Amino acid sequence: xTAFKFSMWATATVILTxxxxxxxxxxxxxxxxxxxxxxVVSIEDRKLALVQDGQVKKxxxxxxxxxxxxxxxxxxxxxxxVANPVYHHDGKTVQPxxxxxxxxxxxxxxxxxxxxxxxxxxxxxxxxxxxGCIRMAKADLEELYxxxxxxxxxxxxxxxxxxxxxxxxxxxPMAPPAAQPLLTAQASPASAPVLAAPVLTAGSDLATVAMxxxxxxx
Numbered sequence: 001x002t003a004f005k006f007s008m009w010a011t012a013t014v015i016l017t018x019x020x021x022x023x024x025x026x027x028x029x030x031x032x033x034x035x036x037x038x039x040v041v042s043i044e045d046r047k048l049a050l051v052q053d054g055q056v057k058k059x060x061x062x063x064x065x066x067x068x069x070x071x072x073x074x075x076x077x078x079x080x081x082v083a084n085p086v087y088h089h090d091g092k093t094v095q096p097x098x099x100x101x102x103x104x105x106x107x108x109x110x111x112x113x114x115x116x117x118x119x120x121x122x123x124x125x126x127x128x129x130x131x132g133c134i135r136m137a138k139a140d141l142e143e144l145y146x147x148x149x150x151x152x153x154x155x156x157x158x159x160x161x162x163x164x165x166x167x168x169x170x171x172x173p174m175a176p177p178a179a180q181p182l183l184t185a186q187a188s189p190a191s192a193p194v195l196a197a198p199v200l201t202a203g204s205d206l207a208t209v210a211m212x213x214x215x216x217x218x
Contacts, residue, residue, distance in 0.1 A: 063135035
């Protein structure tokens with residue numbers, strides 16, 4: 001998991017736990033502080049990260065507001081969580097089901113009309129296509145919903161900055177090493193010894209004649 005600027009919250013948790021243990025005495029169990037969770041959304045990257053106690057638990061691809069209806073920017077909080085919500089908009093009501101525009105989960109923010117939810121148009125994920133809310137794929141939405149609570153902080157970052165770049169940029173894979181030429185034991189023609197051809201004379205024996213014929217020097 002990737003460390004992020006929220007690591008100061010992890011340090012605070014350790015300090016609080018140690019202080020509680022010192023005050024309660026050796027016979028009392030230490031009081032564990034509740035985990036600190038922050039949902040960070042980079043609108044420019046169209047990514048959402050769940051950060052807990054200074055560590056990134058998971059990064060998801062999301063849809064964000066389109067230019068005509070942009071997502072709000074700032075620090076917010078989850079105000080309510082609703083499983084299988086009923087959708088109401090402009091006098092229209094849609095019951096839970098495959099056609100529900102907000103999907104199977106709603107995490108409403110403390111800014112009216114905005115939240116993190118699903119969609120009945122899965123192809124919109126990864127695009128600037130919503131009316132300002134943060135849309136997630138069904139499986140991702142339900143996984144995130146199960147891990148957060150009312151009161152958790154939500155940071156919506158409008159423009160990419162150093163921290164969101166570090167948070168959402170995946171490490172680049174290392175290039176494979178260049179192939180090395182294979183070494184063989186075969187000697188090059190230049191290094192091969194040159195054998196002098198025998199010379200036939202009137203007194204040459206049969207073995208010498210056979211060698212000359214085999215080398216093709218006649």
